[in-house]
Amino acid sequence: MPGPADPQDPRGDSGGPGEIAIEARSLHKRYGAVHALRGIDLVVRRGEMFALLGPNGAGKTTLFSILATLLRPSEGEARVLGHDTVRERARVRERIGIVFQEPALEGKLSVRDNLYLMGLFYRLSSRAAKARSEELLHTLGLEEVAEREAQKLSGGQKRRVELARALVASPDLLFLDEATLGLDVDARRQFWGEARRYSQRGGTVFLTTHYMDEAEPADRIALIDHGRILALDTPQALKNRIGGGVLLLATADDARAAAWLHERGFEPEVGARGVLLVVPEPAAVLPEVLAQLPVRTHRAEIHEPSLEDVFLKLTGRALEDGQAAPRVRGASGPGAAQ
Amino acid sequence: MRGLIAVILLDLKRLWVDRVRLATSLIQPLLYLFVLGSGLGASSVMGGRGYLHYIFPGVLGLSLLFSSVFAAMLIVFDRQIGFLKAVLVAPVPRVSIALGKVLSGALQALVPATVLLLLVPVLGLGLSPLRFVELIASMWLAALTFSALGVATAARFRSTTVFPIIGNAVLLPLFFLSGALYPLDRAPPWLRALAHADPVAYAVDLMRGAVIGRYAYPPVLSICVLTAFVVVLTWLATRVFAAGDNL
Numbered sequence: 001m002p003g004p005a006d007p008q009d010p011r012g013d014s015g016g017p018g019e020i021a022i023e024a025r026s027l028h029k030r031y032g033a034v035h036a037l038r039g040i041d042l043v044v045r046r047g048e049m050f051a052l053l054g055p056n057g058a059g060k061t062t063l064f065s066i067l068a069t070l071l072r073p074s075e076g077e078a079r080v081l082g083h084d085t086v087r088e089r090a091r092v093r094e095r096i097g098i099v100f101q102e103p104a105l106e107g108k109l110s111v112r113d114n115l116y117l118m119g120l121f122y123r124l125s126s127r128a129a130k131a132r133s134e135e136l137l138h139t140l141g142l143e144e145v146a147e148r149e150a151q152k153l154s155g156g157q158k159r160r161v162e163l164a165r166a167l168v169a170s171p172d173l174l175f176l177d178e179a180t181l182g183l184d185v186d187a188r189r190q191f192w193g194e195a196r197r198y199s200q201r202g203g204t205v206f207l208t209t210h211y212m213d214e215a216e217p218a219d220r221i222a223l224i225d226h227g228r229i230l231a232l233d234t235p236q237a238l239k240n241r242i243g244g245g246v247l248l249l250a251t252a253d254d255a256r257a258a259a260w261l262h263e264r265g266f267e268p269e270v271g272a273r274g275v276l277l278v279v280p281e282p283a284a285v286l287p288e289v290l291a292q293l294p295v296r297t298h299r300a301e302i303h304e305p306s307l308e309d310v311f312l313k314l315t316g317r318a319l320e321d322g323q324a325a326p327r328v329r330g331a332s333g334p335g336a337a338q
Numbered sequence: 339m340r341g342l343i344a345v346i347l348l349d350l351k352r353l354w355v356d357r358v359r360l361a362t363s364l365i366q367p368l369l370y371l372f373v374l375g376s377g378l379g380a381s382s383v384m385g386g387r388g389y390l391h392y393i394f395p396g397v398l399g400l401s402l403l404f405s406s407v408f409a410a411m412l413i414v415f416d417r418q419i420g421f422l423k424a425v426l427v428a429p430v431p432r433v434s435i436a437l438g439k440v441l442s443g444a445l446q447a448l449v450p451a452t453v454l455l456l457l458v459p460v461l462g463l464g465l466s467p468l469r470f471v472e473l474i475a476s477m478w479l480a481a482l483t484f485s486a487l488g489v490a491t492a493a494r495f496r497s498t499t500v501f502p503i504i505g506n507a508v509l510l511p512l513f514f515l516s517g518a519l520y521p522l523d524r525a526p527p528w529l530r531a532l533a534h535a536d537p538v539a540y541a542v543d544l545m546r547g548a549v550i551g552r553y554a555y556p557p558v559l560s561i562c563v564l565t566a567f568v569v570v571l572t573w574l575a576t577r578v579f580a581a582g583d584n585l
């Protein structure tokens with residue numbers, strides 16, 4: 001029986017300066033036979049810097065595209081800044097800025113024109129678009145290349161221009177899809193410096209990456225693999241989840257070492273860097289392991305858990321090289337074992 | 339409205355900075371003139387001046403048709419390199435994007451056609467000012483029609499290798515059916531019947547009528563048909579841009 005609209009809540013749960021920036025409910029995406037997203041639920045709060053971390057093919061761009069109104073989900077729904085990403089995409093688009101994984105500048109136009117014209121596309125007046133472009137050229141240190149053709153910039157400069165372009169309409173929410181792909185360490189640091197500045201001024205950032213150091217400064221991180229979110233928490237909580245410290249052994253035969261450790265009741269993971277062991281007190285077990293391990297140990301190292309370790313622990317695969325063989329797992333997903 | 343202006347301004351700026359493309363569109367008419375010249379030589383039968391009057395609007399049509407489809411081709415190119423995505427995700431009404439693309443394509447196509455038009459005094463077509471204005475107006479309508487045809491087709495394509503193939507497969511029959519370069523008088527009746535469905539035929543006839551003062555179709559009919567084509571094709575393009583299943 002459809003009653004009248006609730007007078008207490010004339011705007012429903014849409015609109016209004018709510019606390020929630022992004023909300024996804026059981027999102028699925030299928031590309032023909034490929035099931036790229038398998039039920040994604042997440043909430044990103046206003047002002048948060050949120051990172052989606054996962055290896056190649058995990059579904060990052062797919063999820064990103066759905067949230068940024070570029071792609072329709074096969075099932076489920078998402079709301080961004082209070083608006084449905086399918087039915088109200090125009091409303092969402094007014095208030096978001098996007099840096100795509102692939103470059104999307106007009107190469108033949110100058111940097112200045114790229115920014116100015118995008119300003120017009122976001123309904124700024126000609127004067128406002130000019131002023132805003134100049135402001136961004138200044139704050140992002142692009143004044144020197146302002147008149148240069150976009151296609152003649154270095155990779156790092158291009159990405160900075162793309163960031164400027166995404167910021168032209170002063171969006172409330174910034175979407176960054178592997179925005180620093182192919183940049184050197186310096187250029188990456190500079191790029192994230194700018195993104196963080198935006199975030200500190202109150203903007204919400206949703207970024208995807210497969211570099212753990214890029215996810216590290218985020219307020220919260222979602223680890224994604226095979227279209228599912230494996231864990232979602234603050235970086236520290238994710239690392240605590242692993243419970244203890246990490247003992248990393250680089251040996252002459254990692255597989256054999258792992259098998260031996262397994263017999264001893266440990267739960268070793270073989271990653272690209274060696275055999276990984278998560279134990280409450282790594283220093284306490286190290287001498288015994290070193291003394292008894294039947295294969296030669298080249299290097300042993302103890303460290304606090306990194307996001308890389310968390311990912312390896314959850315999936316049995318290394319994050320930054322998707323090549324490592326997947327661990328044989330039981331029927332159920334890895335879940336949050338610890 | 340701002341969105342519409344942004345779409346057009348973006349395309350015109352790109353044409354302006356792309357000196358090669360700009361130069362090509364200024365020189366290309368000379369090529370067509372060459373076609374025109376050889377046509378003239380071969381057709382002394384029809385009488386030089388008479389055939390010039392006949393063929394000049396046809397050459398205008400040829401130039402407009404191919405230039406506007408080339409302009410539409412840039413949409414496919416933009417999609418392939420990912421730039422179109424940045425445009426489509428902007429909060430611009432889809433109809434502004436479609437209409438903007440149609441208008442900018444028409445403007446781009448009118449550049450070489452205008453160069454051709456400047457040759458009117460040289461060629462000695464002897465047009466009265468009124469005829470001249472009529473010719474310009476019909477060129478605009480022709481350019482809009484061809485551009486809408488190009489945009490509605492290009493909006494659907496993702497690959498810059500497939501589009502030209504399909505484009506040519508559609509373009510050439512449209513052009514040859516139009517009677518732009520030679521009359522269809524001696525063509526079989528079914529072919530002439532087919533020409534009634536060809537927007538290029540109406541556009542060329544409208545331009546030709548402005549030059550020679552005689553129309554094969556009533557001008558009002560041509561204007562209605564062409565306007566209908568522009569509206570329907572722009573609407574189709576709007577729908578493609580609005581679908582947005584996968585930008």
Ligand SMILES: Nc1ncnc2c1ncn2[C@@H]1O[C@H](COP(=O)(O)OP(=O)(O)OP(=O)(O)O)[C@@H](O)[C@H]1O
Pocket residue numbers: 031034036054055056057058059060061062063101178210
């Ligand atoms: N248009 C498409 N058609 C078919 N399959 C697709 C399409 N786009 C993505 N996929 C598949 O969906 C899965 C997820 O792809 P997605 O691009 O979202 O991954 P990603 O996490 O962004 O990877 P990367 O780090 O390499 O960018 C992959 O298996 C991919 O092959």
Ligand SMILES: [Mg+2]
Pocket residue numbers: 060061062101178
């Ligand atoms: Mg991706």
